[in-house]
Amino acid sequence: MPSGKLRIALVGGTGNQGPGLALRWALAGHEVFIGSRRAEKAARVASELSERLRAVGVDYEFKHGQNQDVVPEADVVVFTIPFKGVRPTCELLAPKIGAGCVVISPVVPMKKAEFGLTIELLPEGSAAELIASLIPHARVVGAFHTVSAGLLNAIPEPVKGDVVVCGDDREAKEVVMGLVRDIPDLRPLDGGPLAYSRVLEALTPLLITLGKRIGQPDLGVKFI
């Protein structure tokens, strides 16, 4: 795993959290690939995001391609996809993802409840553990569950909040904690093993529901 500049592939990078992470990591000097199921969509979003960086005075060209084409050379793959896409995406990408590749899961299995959103319980325990079971040669790390797409998108404003990072491989977790620090002013916290994602993923529906109720749609969290 190289230190410094990383090759980061955002699977489903045209969706909700993908563009904001892409912008932030481009600004931090990484080589960012926008992946999508459709090559044209990836190309369009890559072009729009490059334009947004030019608007803040940064000359940068995002790479892009279909998900299966952007992951093979990546140091870090990020699953910025909804939970329902996890299983087919893993089946498609597992043969393309390199051994030891760091895979970040911000995925949260949510469902509607009478009071708002809640976590959907999985036999595998969590989305991150499901991904780890489907891509066993990758080093899966859970992170970025508590950071809103809206705040990530609002470059060059700093993003307030904490990101709890969990995983079973210490080096992979360190890489991801570095990627959190690359986004001002986010703070990474070591949440321990990957199984901690079972409680960690539950923070997302809690934040979305509470944020709607109190009128703060981009609600984040700080541990004090």
Place this chain on the structure above:
Amino acid sequence: MPSGKLRIALVGGTGNQGPGLALRWALAGHEVFIGSRRAEKAARVASELSERLRAVGVDYEFKHGQNQDVVPEADVVVFTIPFKGVRPTCELLAPKIGAGCVVISPVVPMKKAEFGLTIELLPEGSAAELIASLIPHARVVGAFHTVSAGLLNAIPEPVKGDVVVCGDDREAKEVVMGLVRDIPDLRPLDGGPLAYSRVLEALTPLLITLGKRIGQPDLGVKFI
């Protein structure tokens, strides 16, 4: 429900979170009753807590008694008990708790997991909803899940953090939000209906596990 000075009965008030809440609400001018299963223990802790207030220059005498003797006249009853005590305590106290009494549940059903603590799933959905089902004439409010006993105890230091309050009775929720504001510098947030305690109670094992891991045993939370 009177405004201003309230009669607050802490059921199991000699335990973990009870003494700190008792000290804080005494300092805010409320009439606080320390309840316990054993009258002598309640008397001893009430005396120790009165002594602690004298040490900071405040003359105050805590009332005390067995749980079933302190709840009948209370405006607010707080269940500062472990989850395993909920059912027998509710059965004992339901006939003694007045109609419309505000009952605060900071109770969290937790169990050990390989990675730390996690929430125990209940058929009733949450500890707060279980209490509401067992004392249907009370107005149950979930609150104080994210405030450590250690910080509450450390008078006169302010307590940093947020307390999400949820319940189905607006007036009862307002009373509890006032009791949060009575503790500097806690901030109450309206978490909506009582069923939101299903996700809210999960914050406690998340905070305890993370706090241990990062070496902050009194970890709290702030929504930003």
